[in-house]
Amino acid sequence: MSIALQITLIVTVVTVGIAIVGFLGFKISRSTKEMGTDAEQATFQALHHMSAAIPHLAEGLNDTNAAKASKALRRLLGCAGLVITDVNSVLGSDANHALSPQLLHRLQVSAGDAISTNKTQVNKLAQGTVVSSPLLVAGQPVGAVSAVHNRAGAGFVRAVSEVAGFVSAQLSQAELDTSRAQLLEAQVRALRAQISPHFIYNSLNAIASFINTDPARARELVIEFADFTRYSFRRRGDFTTLAEELEAIDRYLLLEKARFGDRIRVSLQIAPEVLNIQIPFLALQPLVENAVRHGLEAKPDGGLISITAVDEGQYAAIQVEDDGAGMDPEKLSSVLAGTTTNLHVGLRNVDVRLRQIYGAGHGLVVETAPNAGTLITLRIPKFIPSVDATPGT
Template identity: 60%
Template sequence: MLSPAVDIALVCAVAVLTIAAVGALGFRLSRSQRDLGSDAEQATYATLHTASLASAHLRAGLSPAGARKASRHLRDLLDCDTLVITDASAVLAWDGSVNDTPFRRQRLLSAAALVLESGRTRAFRGAALRALGLGGGELLVSPLAVNGQTVGTVAVFAPTVRAGLVRAANEVAAWLATQVELAELDASRAQLMEAEVRALRAQISPHFIYNSLNAIASYINTDPARARELVVEFADFTRYSFRRHGNFTTIAQELESVDRYLLLERARFGERLKVALQIAPEVLGTVIPFLSLQPLVENSVRHGLETKDGQGRITIAAVDAGADAVITIEDNGVGMDPEYLRSVLAGHADGDHVGLRNVDVRLRQVYGDSHGLVIDTAPGAGTLITMRVPKSQPENRPTNA
């Protein structure tokens, strides 16, 4: 049996250890809490995170499917009973405790119509709410204004509509309108790119087509096998160039089209045209805008070599440059005046070099101004065109030719 003194010592030791353990746990918890930031910082993070979750469903604009998924997160932002999103004529999303029925939808659209007409936020309480046949608390409807036009509403059911909820609902409606504007901007950008691709297709030189067909015809009697080969290459080239969908391809696919183009041109130029390729295998899968290399190579052939005496040389290179793939197209042709080139790239000059501007504009639209074409040239000095594109582009998907 232990003495009383030893018992007291053991009890004190256990108490000290317990206090130390609790203190250590409290310290760790308080430190963890500090690592997460203050209450205000945590609230800010939670709000931004919720908005980020909602925005992911609005990338395609204000569609019913996107609105339904986003409404859950937007209701969390407002901490309201029920949130409804409408466009100018229909309910797109209804999320919350207030039952969604055909009658309620019809009456809610009547309230939304008043806001769509005035463009101003309205609160419906008491008699005004009962007149709509919508009971249970109060209703707030905020306009959804996109590019200065009211295209929909954000409606909120709450026990009481207070000033804070009005401000918050208006902010959510403004944020939602911004997401819709961004989606429309992305759609407009895609449409613009498609229009520019169509313009490039239209600019595929009738002169080239005429000369290619003439070259093919010249082999029909003397070398039928060669003529058949050229017909197949011509068909494959036109099939790729005039495909109906997809704004992006890969360096490998684009080089295949360039190879067919040069094969047809060599049938015409013969030994006058020499081509060298220096392609790093690791960049072949890099995504690039559709029809971005062929116009540059055609520019070298038509404007650099066609009027040049003697042999013409074109060197096409693609190398790995860290985060980017760098593609160069160099010819020993007649070159051009740098001032005229600047005028062409600025859109101030019409002429046969518009393919250069088209490719330059599309590169800047997709990757930013720092990724525009870099062109070194001078009369009689040939031309060197450099294109730099990011190797990682998860947002841009190539289309199989």
């Protein structure tokens, strides 16, 4: 959030407090400066009602929150009735007596006028004066506050406008909090989806070990490392083809074989008809890395990694299997649930991304047990609408 927006929100809240206190204070006589005067009580009451509304407004604009907030806001204004609307309908209302259907309709109409004109509206009715002021988030109307008062003067009109400003500030903060949470989640996903520091460190050490003994091999590995990192850090597109992902995996395994030699064996069985299907970017490489790091690295003799992909009609079935150490199924469940951190994060990341893209039923299927290896299965729909795919790097 920019500094200017922060200052705007703070000034808005302070201004509301001053305006509301002024509105309530003008109705009581001037008092002395002693503690507990009428003016001070009015101030405390105004602040109390504002505080009561904030927790509900902080959760955004919906039926439940608006209904709870409208009660505190009506008491804040001391009016006969108050409604909070979005751009289409009444979300919440409160009144000292039940609002008649006719008056409720007039409040909603007045709210609609405030939203369409983006200005406070004042309408005199037989039941009193209706004042409606728009709620603005990022400068755009998202609803309105409408209040009816038996004796409404200029002070009440100003108070309703300031209350709308107060509500708008809270809604803006709620939207900002939501956006911030989404951004943080996206950043975490992006970080976890990237090449791991563990792999970078080991690859550079492996390359360095060949510089003196086999310079040509070192040069080849540097090129493979550059190509792999360029693919991993690319910023275009959320999707890639299976063929491109397999090319990146081939480079990754070449670099790992520079460390492990013949301890890592690889088997590929890929049906040609699925090579061009679109899959989430870095959906397979973290699974292969998991097989190397947690499946084969600890075994003195290494093991076999098998990658298969077959056509299953509307789906492509892809499997990554290793005959390594395996893992405890209960530990696996906690990893996929996100309750275990810093362990097998690649599995968790891929599982979450698949469920977000294709639906809850399209996560990873993992079969494993201690000392029994691990088999991971993905079923990728072959045709996805509005896929953001960018072939190449």
